[in-house]
Amino acid sequence: xxxxxxxxxxxxxxxxxxxxxxxxxxxxxxxxxxxxxxxxxxxxxxxxxxxxxxxxxxxxxxxxxxxxxxxxxxxxxxxxxxxxxxxxxxxxxxxxxxxxxxxxxxxxxxxxxxxxxxxxxxxxxxxxxxxxxxxxxxxxxxxxxxxxxxxxxxxxxxxxxxxxxxxxxxxxxxxxxxxxxxxxxxxxxxxxxxxxxxxxxxxxxxxxxxxxxxxxxxxxxxxxxxxxxxxxxxxxxxxxxxxxxxxxxxxxxxxxxxxxxxxxxxxxxxxxxxxxxxxxxxxxxxxxxxxxxxxxxxxxxxxxxxxxxxxxxxxxxxxxxxxxxxxxxxxxxxxxxxxxxxxxxxxxxxxxxx
Numbered sequence: 001x002x003x004x005x006x007x008x009x010x011x012x013x014x015x016x017x018x019x020x021x022x023x024x025x026x027x028x029x030x031x032x033x034x035x036x037x038x039x040x041x042x043x044x045x046x047x048x049x050x051x052x053x054x055x056x057x058x059x060x061x062x063x064x065x066x067x068x069x070x071x072x073x074x075x076x077x078x079x080x081x082x083x084x085x086x087x088x089x090x091x092x093x094x095x096x097x098x099x100x101x102x103x104x105x106x107x108x109x110x111x112x113x114x115x116x117x118x119x120x121x122x123x124x125x126x127x128x129x130x131x132x133x134x135x136x137x138x139x140x141x142x143x144x145x146x147x148x149x150x151x152x153x154x155x156x157x158x159x160x161x162x163x164x165x166x167x168x169x170x171x172x173x174x175x176x177x178x179x180x181x182x183x184x185x186x187x188x189x190x191x192x193x194x195x196x197x198x199x200x201x202x203x204x205x206x207x208x209x210x211x212x213x214x215x216x217x218x219x220x221x222x223x224x225x226x227x228x229x230x231x232x233x234x235x236x237x238x239x240x241x242x243x244x245x246x247x248x249x250x251x252x253x254x255x256x257x258x259x260x261x262x263x264x265x266x267x268x269x270x271x272x273x274x275x276x277x278x279x280x281x282x283x284x285x286x287x288x289x290x291x292x293x294x295x296x297x298x299x300x301x302x303x304x305x306x307x308x309x310x311x312x313x314x315x316x317x318x319x320x321x322x323x324x325x326x327x328x329x330x331x332x333x334x335x336x337x338x339x340x341x342x343x344x345x346x347x348x349x350x351x352x353x354x
């Protein structure tokens with residue numbers, strides 16, 4: 001039954017992708033070519049505190065597409081604050097408000113704290129309700145509510161007494177129904193990106209409906225969303241890091257979204273005395289040879305991602321700062337090894353990062 005369902009579901013997105021791909025070839029630039037390369041350079045510049053250079057790349061990226069991403073507006077706004085570019089800062093803050101980012105969320109961000117005693121900030125606060133109304137008029141909040149319901153359906157029986165063990169058959173039916181409903185929404189509206197449904201009050205990278213995609217794993221013979229996700233990235237409807245995370249969650253591709261691993265030993269003295277173990281005080285990465293890393297980098301580049309080397313730099317930077325939004329899903333894994341034997345198993349294919 002599951003194989004039949006999957007074959008039936010697969011018929012829809014093939015036609016859908018053909019039609020959407022043909023349309024967007026004329027209507028929209030390819031974000032993997034004209035937008036994300038500039039964003040990647042901007043983020044690397046931020047990691048080096050080269051704010052002027054970062055701003056130049058952000059502005060080039062924003063000028064190249066009809067609709068930049070909220071997270072990039074956010075980082076550009078913080079960057080402009082560092083550079084004293086007040087007008088630019090508030091231009092980007094207004095864009096965030098029009099994307100649906102909540103004022104209270106912005107007020108809590110460390111990067112904007114220096115602004116909040118100024119007349120300009122108070123003016124921005126007064127104008128915020130107007131921006132909020134424009135946001136609500138622009139996006140499809142009914143569709144967002146329908147998609148949020150998919151998450152609620154997914155969770156209901158998992159949270160009920162007995163959970164997956166007792167309600168496995170019901171949950172499989174709900175998951176299949178959720179896939180159909182999500183594909184129907186995509187056929188009607190295109191992939192539900194932030195321009196269509198907003199980004200949520202806290203600038204979410206993965207909206208709730210993403211759980212529908214995560215459930216469809218290759219191991220369970222689930223529906224493969226890879227082509228839909230890749231096309232959504234090209235159209236500027238989905239960030240490449242979010243797409244890579246979802247594709248890997250499904251088990252249909254490999255982008256090495258897990259950049260770093262941190263292992264803590266449950267018996268510190270035993271691990272410290274074991275000279276065969278790497279230095280567990282440092283972060284580690286997967287030990288890839290040159291050919292493996294090159295192959296992964298080619299796949300990452302095709303999706304609009306940076307190289308693995310640059311990705312690790314950004315993730316390391318994200319762990320030591322609280323101003324910019326460098327939220328990369330699944331970028332760091334933390335493990336506790338109960339013994340030094342377990343630590344050997346966990347570190348078998350890892351090497352430390354200096």
